[in-house]
Amino acid sequence: MPTLREVPAEAVIASHRLLLRSGMIRKLGNGLFTYLPLGLRSFRKVEAIIREEMNASGALEFKPSVVVPGEIWRESGRWETMGAGMLRVVNRVDQELVVSPTAEEAFTALLRSEISSYKQLPINVYQINTKYRDEVRPRYGLMRAREFTMKDAYSFHTDDASLDETYQEMGRAYRRIFRRCGLSVIPVRADSGAMGGTGSEEFMVESEIGDNNLILCPSCGYAANDEKAGCAPDPLTSGPGSAPATVPYAEIATPAVRTIDELCAFLKTTSKAFIKTLIYRAINCELDISGAPGAASLKRVQPESAAPYYPEAFFAVCIRGDLDVNEVKLAAALKASEVELASDSDVERITGAPVGFAGPVGLSSVPVVADLSVMAMHDSVTGALKADAHFEHVEPLRDFTPFLSADVRTVVAGDKCASCGATYYAKKGNELGHIFKLGYKYTRSMGMNYLDENGKQQTPTMGCYGIGVDRTLASIIEENHDDDGIQWPMSVAPFQVCIVPIKYEGAMKEAADSLYNELSAKGVEVLLDDRDERPGVKFKDMDLIGIPLRVVVGDKNLPNVEVKKRGEKDASLMPQAEAAKALVTMVSEALAALRAV
């Protein structure tokens, strides 16, 4: 328990700082940590809570090796797509190995040999095991380390209804797990990203250093990652652009005006009156644009057993001038693996004008995608596809017809809730857990099959469910600490009670030992501070390491002892004879409270 008064400057968040200061972890290398005994006790408790709830949900624990053959990653196709974050080694007999970053491949490979009949399905299997991701810039201690421990579960099903049942059950188990850990999580519908599934929920905790922007509704509880969040349409009800144009669109000269701001100044109006047009390049786009402008000249690939796609396609994306395009939502709308802003030369080739004068009116080289905001606009201004010129009085559907209109805007605090219309607020969040309907991605690519009731070969559908154990531990500290140190919830504290004799000698030693023995016999986890230190040092350390209940045994008070909760200021004096019973009650009440809804 090597507690520290000072910590390295690199520890900028509370959990990192307090884990170091309380002697619970130490850095072994960049993004690599050692748990020390106290930290390991809490770590194992988080693990145990996760294991209990997973087992209670009917999931079965496995333990695959951490190092796995590269071969199975080649089978799934992820050898190519996982990128440099996956640690690969070629061993001395030229076998490709991977230090597992995740285990879809390992479990699919294992279960395809074991599952042969629909009678064996559904099945939900999991591990709590070491993982490695080669973060370029590991930081924030356990929050973004390279090596970490993860609970990852994988379920296999004959149909979507069965998958959904397990998916829902996992969602409930996750809520129980985080509640028992004393964590307030925000379950949010997450973007499915490149995984291509149809259901996905992330369990977030609020964090100033979070990777995710969360959009939250104070009224109905809607919560979403901004990569996925939608919002209620907000047509302009007054001012410029709020009423349909009564005259045809017309060109206006806008010399040396290229940005929205310059245009606002030039036309003395607001950005809400403009249709902003951005040219995007989409990679591996599966959207069928065969009838769209410019599509005839695009290369379209037809793989043997998957949807045809355009390796590269360009789009003009229109959005109200005050809003931003969300590229994840745009990629989803275009069924593309990725989108990026087109290069200046592509923009010039496509629009026939310098950058800054794109617009949908008269654009025939690429399909136009209009954000829903555009469809509600009137009498607006757009680029005129030539230098130093814009159009005014533009009306959507009168002056241009988009190939696709879709919700591609970045939702921000202040936008209106898609469900109830209340005003959103935003938070930054870190993902602790993720439940996700994978579908057939791995079972198909890795050839997992079973025989159905009719003896016909079928491919199972699959779900995956992950929780970062170390990150959960760190988040518990983020949410439960004060200036003096950690305030562990009872369920995950390294010890439930600490006994601090003012001096460990004479009657105080006797009382402390007797209380220690009595509590231990009753199953309470007790830490007895028998160090030869000043009381102040011991109190400070016990506050720092965050033991929920403290008993001070002092000559002055005996036969009474002082019992204090970690978060509270005042201690209660009680006879030593009653203290054990009172503490047992306090421990079990605290544990019960964490289990209650």
Added chain:
Amino acid sequence: MPTLREVPAEAVIASHRLLLRSGMIRKLGNGLFTYLPLGLRSFRKVEAIIREEMNASGALEFKPSVVVPGEIWRESGRWETMGAGMLRVVNRVDQELVVSPTAEEAFTALLRSEISSYKQLPINVYQINTKYRDEVRPRYGLMRAREFTMKDAYSFHTDDASLDETYQEMGRAYRRIFRRCGLSVIPVRADSGAMGGTGSEEFMVESEIGDNNLILCPSCGYAANDEKAGCAPDPLTSGPGSAPATVPYAEIATPAVRTIDELCAFLKTTSKAFIKTLIYRAINCELDISGAPGAASLKRVQPESAAPYYPEAFFAVCIRGDLDVNEVKLAAALKASEVELASDSDVERITGAPVGFAGPVGLSSVPVVADLSVMAMHDSVTGALKADAHFEHVEPLRDFTPFLSADVRTVVAGDKCASCGATYYAKKGNELGHIFKLGYKYTRSMGMNYLDENGKQQTPTMGCYGIGVDRTLASIIEENHDDDGIQWPMSVAPFQVCIVPIKYEGAMKEAADSLYNELSAKGVEVLLDDRDERPGVKFKDMDLIGIPLRVVVGDKNLPNVEVKKRGEKDASLMPQAEAAKALVTMVSEALAALRAV
């Protein structure tokens, strides 16, 4: 629990075969395995026993990362010496990483930052964690896998007495651990190999596929690896060579006779009458041979803070003709990191004769090392340092004087015990655990220091203590199985009791459920076989997975049930109402028996 009737041909030993057949493990890759739920339960129990006994001995559990910086291996010098068995990776930001094969470096690096005073010593720290060694030819299932779990402990001390105390305590803890696992281990004094320590004990289990040759005394209990075993001298008491020569040694012509067998045939005598002379090349030899023949021309290196050594030196090693030189013992006697037979051209250069005619008489180019067997010989035959010639009537100390006489013979079954003179027998063994006094090797090379009572900087001495968890699990099965399957000791069985209803319906279901609930409530680990299978299939599976106690619930016998121990043939009929109590007693008695000495 996917049990199998047949297993892959590659599973040649019982534990590998039964772990696969009982559905406890599956192969994921070469030397890489997945534990399935039943196997994982037993694995965790072995882990828990180890953890309990380590904690009871006062050791503190840590958890360093599995992937560690290559930097600390460079500091200790083992980056160079660990060879290709250590899995190394350079990650995407050019950092050298190691997938830990062992953790002397990690713990020394950790503790050198935490230990500053003699008051913090001794300390014994351990982990139970994933390891990887890149076996070229992994086999025998869990017995020689690439990835495995190991308990490894490291202790740090101010002096040898303190180190010895922890070393002895670890020895006792290891005996308790293996006893609780139901294992008969053979504690043997092991060769310290290149680690250079002064105390070392290996805990072996007998195994037909063992890596180690064990020499055992039936009378006094002496047990040693043959790389270290000594034996009582055995002078010849009759026949050729048993009496001192009365005449000077003399050359005899031995045309085309090169091997001992040819010489025996030619001279019509036994190999015991010959002094066999082998030329050895020693690498990094620390023995001071500055006065010995041929040493003047050798290069000797004097490092800054270590003993001087000869990077390369040659020796003539003499041994009685029927015996073999043990190269590990020879290397230890020569204080060399390694020895190997010299090349033919070196032999010819050194002896001045073709291969097959080496001998100690008149040899002046290299030092002569005589095994103790040679010093007890008389009137013997040796090579004459020229082609087709030998000497007869050779007397040690009359006709040649060795530079060094030492015990370098390979002890075999039939030799006499060094301690008591009884006749040795031999066994093959696998190492499950090793306790070892490392001394200053890592603390010096990695610069770990503390301040002693006088404020003077000192280097701690160190011990290390390992147990292979998977290998222990496999060895339990090797020792506890029959033709039908595994026979788990109660302490490590995946479940303690199985309940097999003949059919899981009606009164049988009721009785089985009630017994299950009653036993579970009493803390017994019960497996209820509720499958819709024929009774014979269920019985076979339960025998295969080796649950120690079986309760059969059949219509015929109700309200009586049948209780049977896994190893026994006959079941007892008892009233269902009494069964739970009887089973609880049987479980606790079995556990107590494993804890008893």
